[in-house]
Amino acid sequence: MSDSTAEYFSVVLQPDEDESISHYLGRWKRQEVVSLSSIGSLSRQLKLGTAMSRWEKFYLNPFPTLKQLEQLGKVMGIEGDRLLLMFPPKGEPINVRIIRLCCACYDEAPYHRMKWQFQSTAACEKHQLRLLYKCPNCEVHLPIPAEWESGRCRKCQMLFRSMIKHQKTARTYDLMDTSVST
Ligand SMILES: [Zn+2]
Ligand SMILES: [Zn+2]
Known part of the structure; x- marks a missing residue:
């Protein structure tokens, strides 16, 4: 170089x-x-x-x-x-095509957390909320985080931080679950 x-x-x-x-x-x-x-x-x-x-x-x-x-x-x-450190730890199974989001975290600081993609993460421990993986308004999947410039759904333009009311409360089993929450 x-x-x-x-x-x-x-x-x-x-x-x-x-x-x-x-x-x-x-x-x-x-x-x-x-x-x-x-x-x-x-x-x-x-x-x-x-x-x-x-x-x-x-x-x-x-x-x-x-x-x-x-x-x-x-x-x-x-x-x-x-x-x-921005990659998952080697050997940690992650979700590749399904991008996930805790809107409460995003509202505090607007960026995508690596641990949301871990298959072992079904909910946000901090906010005790299940993660969203599609827009609650138009059901389009979330774009890859590299494209999160505007912090909105790419189809209906709903703001990520206003999706928080659609996040369900996590129950104990979510915090231990290994599958994608629905
Ligand atoms: Zn959170
Ligand atoms: Zn949408």
């Missing part, structure tokens, strides 16, 4: 606690200093190919290597180890 590339990405975007890799990559790519062409040349230079777009969809097989994360982290200005 040349020094001139590093200059493009001198602004470090701080990740939030438990922010998922998909949400973080989306935020990172939408920064003004990051253009589509620079992402393309970044991909080529780092030989990450389509890895970044797979990670946005939580396609994590093969799991990212520490070398890939260190290369990407160097460009983003954060440690490869910190990037790794």
Whole structure:
């Protein structure tokens, strides 16, 4: 990587606690200093190919290597180890196509938490609410977190934070359940 590339990405975007890799990559790519062409040349230079777009969809097989994360982290200005924390722990089963959301958490801080995708998570422990996986108004599934720029349903435009009244109270078994809540 040349020094001139590093200059493009001198602004470090701080990740939030438990922010998922998909949400973080989306935020990172939408920064003004990051253009589509620079992402393309970044991909080529780092030989990450389509890895970044797979990670946005939580396609994590093969799991990212520490070398890939260190290369990407160097460009983003954060440690490869910190990037790794935005992925599920290796071996933790996750939901890939069904994106989930606790609107109460989102209202407090608008980002997607990695643990919502764990198959072992059926509810938000903090708010004792079951997670939503589709818009309660139009029933469209939630978009991948990389596309959560507006915090709204992509079809009916309902705000994520106003979906909270549709979240059901979690019962004890939800907090231990391993299946997707319905
Ligand atoms: Zn919550
Ligand atoms: Zn909707």
